[in-house]
Amino acid sequence: MSSYSELMNQAQALMAQAEQVRKQELAAVIADIKAKMKEYGITVSDLGGAAAAVRKSPKSKVAREVKYRGPNGETWAGGLGRKPEWVRAILAAGKNIEDFRI
Known part of the structure; x- marks a missing residue:
C-alpha cells in the first residue's frame, strides 16, 4: 500500500x-x-465582447488594458499597488x- x-506526490505529478x-x-x-x-x-x-478589455483605475480614472485573467474570470491590469487576492x-x-496572461 502506498x-x-x-x-x-503522484497526485501533484498528475x-x-x-x-x-x-x-x-x-x-x-x-x-x-x-x-x-x-x-x-x-x-x-x-462575438459580443469588447475589442480590448479595459479596466478603469478607481483613483486615476485611466483605462488600463487587462493583462491577466484568473481561474474564475477575475481580471487584473498588472499595475502598481496591492495585487488582487486571486493573484x-x-x-x-x-x-x-x-x-x-491574456
Whole structure:
C-alpha cells in the first residue's frame, strides 16, 4: 500500500501533467478559433465582447488594458499597488502569473 506522501506526490505529478496537456489543447483551440475568425472576417465585437478589455483605475480614472485573467474570470491590469487576492493566492501556490496572461 502506498503512503500518503507517495500518493500526494503522484497526485501533484498528475496535476502538472494535466495542466501541460490543457495548455497544449488550449493553444490548438485558440489557433483554430483565430483562423476561423480570420477566414470569416469575425471580430471580437461580433462575438459580443469588447475589442480590448479595459479596466478603469478607481483613483486615476485611466483605462488600463487587462493583462491577466484568473481561474474564475477575475481580471487584473498588472499595475502598481496591492495585487488582487486571486493573484496573491496563485503566487503563494507557486504558480507563475505569466500562465494567466491574456
